[in-house]
Amino acid sequence: MSAAQEIVNSVGGADNIISLTHCATRLRFQLRDASSIDVAEVEGITGVMGAVPQSGERFQIIMGGGVQNAFNDINALPEMSAKRPLSDDELKASARAGGVRGRFSWVDSFFEFLSDSFRPILGSLLGASLFITFMALMSTLGVIGNWADPRTELPPSWAFVNLLWQSVFVFLPLMVAYNASKKLNADPWVGFAIMALVMLPGFTSLGESDAAYTAVIAGSEVTLIDIFGVPLTVFGYSSQVFPPLLMAAVLGPLYKLLKRIIPENLQLIFVPFLAMLIMLPLTAFLIGPIGVFIGAWVAGGLAAINGFSPFIFAILVPLAYPFMVPLGLHWPLNAVMLLNIAEHGSDFIQGPMGAWNFACFGATAGVLVLAWRDKEVQMRQTATGALAAGLLGGISEPSLYGIHLRFKKIYPRMLMGCLVGGLVLGFGGSVTTNAFVFTSLLTIPAFSNIALYGAAVAAAFFTSMLLVIIFDYRTPEQKAAARRATGTADEAEQATVETKVIVVGDVETNQAKQWVAALGGEDNVSAVEWVAETRVRVQLKDSTPVDVEALARAGLPAAVQVADDTWHLIAGPEAELYATAINRRLGSVALVS
Structure with missing residues (x-):
């Protein structure tokens, strides 16, 4: 039986699956009934790195880097195409699935919205970050000048290479607008078109006309021009992510309203037209500027903390991230990093964030060492995949969901690694980067003061790894169960198991x-x-x-x-x-x- 077939069977069969999507590392099931799923059985399937039951009949299976292949294999199964259709009640239940998650469902929905707005473009962001790392390495070796300074005139060949990563980050708002609009059930191409308005060269050139003037708004000097007597704020929206998120948050409910009031036979024409008629000027005049200012205020607040004490900031960020990532709170910070780079040419958050990432990967490496020692095949496979995704891709979710959140003793060891890495950065001084990158082994050259950054992430990695190896990550009961499962239990344990008496009435x-x-x-x-x-x-x-x-x-x-x-x-x-x-x-x- 294939792994895809086993996964489908373990979640109750094809007819129990309402919908299946995936993120960078996880299969995400919306089920009719998730109450009978045996998590241990799911985690025993070859290739599965862990399982995460959720409320609202949702269930996630961690697959690591192989998630796309697993997703394709499951959808290729004959029974997936022959599923029974949803009943009216099930359709309604699926549509309001976000509303059955408890009294704080809006918080869950908000962070899911953020996650799904960025998730589909993680691959392109990761690819661009490696191009950035290559440029940074060439600059460090003296092959080219300061590639990140727009005033630096690079040779044509290197200027072309420098465009490879910009193709992602310059048009990032369009990608986010598409994903966020799709998440809220609006036409994603309408969301794309709305955001494209403020990124047109003609829009930017309005701020360069003779009729343009400057004013101070919220403490910042901005360029304005009157359009039919209404002042229009002209910004450069490249790499901005808050404006498309806000735009989609308004477009989604508007689309739903228009579909409710416009007859079905007229919706194809008038729903997108009226949505664009309302949202194009609204985004240009109001939503876009608000998004820019929100991002600037958040970035300014973090910069103030860093300015007050870089030492404290370098410690707080890695200690906070282990709790932020499982909740999805790291997505807004990613937006701030992008804004810092767009506005100031460098970012100060990613250095401390690297200490957290490598502490996370170090804990996974410790688990892998113990899994090899104790001959735990399933955990060894899980840890190997998670470690590869982390060290090569800078992705922490396979480690977190596949291992760390399942064993409560890991977090104290990992937090100690975060602390040590943060202390190294705090005592050594600031570390910055000129571009948004995933903090992995491959992107270390993208950071300024490479030696300090390398020392910090190494300290974080080996501290967590050694603490896990020395003090283990399992309770005595979990260790005994693992040894019995692999046939390595000692004689005393085996005797205990063999002489256990169960009295049946x-x-x-x-x-x-x-x-x-x-x-x-x-x-x-x-x-x-x-x-x-x-x-x-x-x-x-x-x-x-x-x-x-x-x-x-x-x-x-x-x-x-x-x-x-x-x-x-x-x-x-x-x-x-x-x-x-x-x-x-x-x-x-x-x-x-």
Whole structure:
């Protein structure tokens, strides 16, 4: 059975999947019912680095760098194209899925909006960051001049190479506008066109006309020009991300309103037309400038902290990031980094951020060492993929979701690495970069004061790694379970397991007899196993004779078919007793026969 087939089976089959998307490292399922998923079973599938149950019938599976292939393989399965259609109730439930996440659902939705606005362009950003690193390395070696200074006249060949990364960052607002509009169910090309207005050369040239004038707004000097008597603020919007995010946040509800009030047979023409009629001037006159000012205020606040004490800033950023990334709070900071580079030519946040990233990767390296030592094949695969994504791509999510958030003892070790890396930066002085890059091994040359930055990230990496290796990341129970799973438990542990006595009462014995009968009898049951604390997994030869109603009458709270011939009996806290009772029932019948 392929890994794609196993993944689909583990989440309840194709008919249980309402929708499937993916981010840089995770498959993201919206399910009809996620209550019966066995996380341990999912994480045991080859290639899976971890599983993250979420509220609102959502479920995420961490695949690392292979997520695109896994996504394609799943969608290529015959049953995915033959899924039963959604009922009206299910369509409505899926549409309002964001509203069933609890009292703070808007916070969850907000950060999901930010994530999905940037997620599809992570590949292009990563590619551009490597071009930037190459230019920085050539400048450091003296092959070219200061590539990041627009006043530097590069030879034509090198000037062309310098354009390779600019193709991404100059037009970043258009990419963000497309993704953000699509996320809010507006026509993404309409969002693209609206943002393109303020990026036209003709728009920028308005600020260079004789009719243009300057004024001070919110403490900043800006260029204005009157359009039909209304002052228009002329900015350069290259690399800006706050304006397209705000524009999409308004366009989404507007699109929904227009679709509700315009007859369906006229929507193709008049919904995009009216949306553009409203949003084009609104973005140029109001939303765009507000976005620029918001970004400037956030950047100014962080710059004030850094200006007050670079030492404190260098420590706070790496210590805060381990908590910001799982919540999605790092996306606004990425926008500020881009703004710093666009406005000032350099950024001071990415250096301390690198200390956090390498502390994260160091903890993963420590886990990998222990996994090799203890012969834990699954964890070794997970840690290897996560470490490769981190050191080569600067992506921390496989480490976080695949390992760190699953073992609470890792975070203190990782935070110590963050602290040590931050202290090195704080004592050594400031580290800046002239372009937005992913903090990986490959992008170290992009930072000024390479020696200091390299020393800081190395200190963060090896501190976390050594602490994990020395003090482990598992509780004694988790270590014992891992050793038993790999057959490396010591004799005392094996003896404990072998002599464990489970007392099964008459009630459990009687119910086990009735459950087996409802499953088609003893001859139809191939294997029985206690899983996930509250479930009994039963492998059948044939699922046709299964009588779900009889199971319910016999006191079983729920039964879920997770594969063609595999069922989970949701038996509650006494599931181990019932699994033992069923196995004894099968054994006694086999002896009699």
